[in-house]
Amino acid sequence: LVRLRERLSRSQGGLGRGLLALLSRDRLDEDTWESIEDTLLTADIGVGPTQELVDNLRSRLRVQGGDAPDPRAVLREELVKLVGPDLDRRLQVTGTDGNPGVVLVVGVNGAGKTTTVGKIARILVAQDHTVTLGAADTFRAAAVDQLATWGERVGVDVVRGPEGSDPASVAFEAVKTAAAQGVDTVLVDTAGRLQNKAGLMDELGKVKRVIEKQAPVTEVLLVLDATTGQNGLIQARVFSEIVDVTGIVLTKLDGSAKGGIVVQVQRELGVPVKLVGLGEGADDLAPFDPGAFVDALLG
Numbered sequence: 001l002v003r004l005r006e007r008l009s010r011s012q013g014g015l016g017r018g019l020l021a022l023l024s025r026d027r028l029d030e031d032t033w034e035s036i037e038d039t040l041l042t043a044d045i046g047v048g049p050t051q052e053l054v055d056n057l058r059s060r061l062r063v064q065g066g067d068a069p070d071p072r073a074v075l076r077e078e079l080v081k082l083v084g085p086d087l088d089r090r091l092q093v094t095g096t097d098g099n100p101g102v103v104l105v106v107g108v109n110g111a112g113k114t115t116t117v118g119k120i121a122r123i124l125v126a127q128d129h130t131v132t133l134g135a136a137d138t139f140r141a142a143a144v145d146q147l148a149t150w151g152e153r154v155g156v157d158v159v160r161g162p163e164g165s166d167p168a169s170v171a172f173e174a175v176k177t178a179a180a181q182g183v184d185t186v187l188v189d190t191a192g193r194l195q196n197k198a199g200l201m202d203e204l205g206k207v208k209r210v211i212e213k214q215a216p217v218t219e220v221l222l223v224l225d226a227t228t229g230q231n232g233l234i235q236a237r238v239f240s241e242i243v244d245v246t247g248i249v250l251t252k253l254d255g256s257a258k259g260g261i262v263v264q265v266q267r268e269l270g271v272p273v274k275l276v277g278l279g280e281g282a283d284d285l286a287p288f289d290p291g292a293f294v295d296a297l298l299g
């Protein structure tokens with residue numbers, strides 16, 4: 001939590017502080033509300049949610065003088081409400097009927113998939129889960145090597161095929177091996193060449209279908225780079241057409257002033273942000289907690 005606060009307050013360019021300064025003015029005139037709107041839009045909260053938030057703030061902060069509510073408390077409450085305090089953000093990492101849990105990790109190249117797989121593995125191992133990694137991004141030898149390095153680092157098995165082998169068969173093999181060994185969770189890293197949408201659609205669809213001959217996929221995590229703003233949203237839409245995304249991992253929140261993207265992407269896809277990436281290190285992944293997130297924004 002301390003790290004979340006440090007990393008976010010460094011990168012969010014004082015979104016929360018800016019809003020608080022505006023809301024604490026003696027008179028909340030139209031110019032002030034416009035500045036508040038601009039500040040929210042700059043943080044990528046999106047037009048609809050910004051309007052909603054400003055409407056709520058306006059009606060709740062109308063009272064001025066002695067009985068005026070504390071703007072900080074009101075802002076905190078409204079931001080938390082916007083982020084969705086009641087969404088179920090637990091990862092489905094355990095399978096049923098003796099099957100391993102299968103987590104498919106998707107997203108464009110460079111979003112942080114492989115790193116996220118490594119970090120999730122580390123968290124699960126720390127919780128005494130057994131884990132196998134499947135290197136189904138067979139198109140890029142470097143991606144397979146990178147995953148293998150994470151496997152060594154975290155101390156879990158990595159199932160890989162020769163370069164250029166069929167991603168679905170590698171994924172199948174990973175789940176089969178894990179099932180035979182009684183492993184709790186398989187994390188499957190996939191390819192993300194968005195240039196060829198039809199090809200990617202075929203590939204990811206097949207990976208999922210073939211895995212499910214062995215065991216149900218329990219979670220499909222879409223990894224999105226928070227620094228890519230609206231582009232990230234477009235990618236999110238494409239991936240959600242290809243596979244049924246069940247959760248979002250927002251990476252590089254440490255380097256982004258666009259934390260508001262959390263709100264937009266959840267609305268866009270109708271699925272919760274479950275994890276956030278806060279750096280390149282092995283421990284820089286945290287469950288997403290709306291209250292802690294808003295507190296970090298408010299500094």
Ligand code: GDP
Pocket residue numbers: 107108109110111112113114115116143146192250251252253254255276277278279280284
């Ligand atoms: P992939 O192509 O989607 O598998 O992406 P990678 O896992 O290879 O990550 C791409 C780059 O982003 C690497 O240099 C990672 O170290 C970096 N990265 C991943 N997650 C984060 C994060 O949360 N914060 C920061 N600052 N960098 C990250």
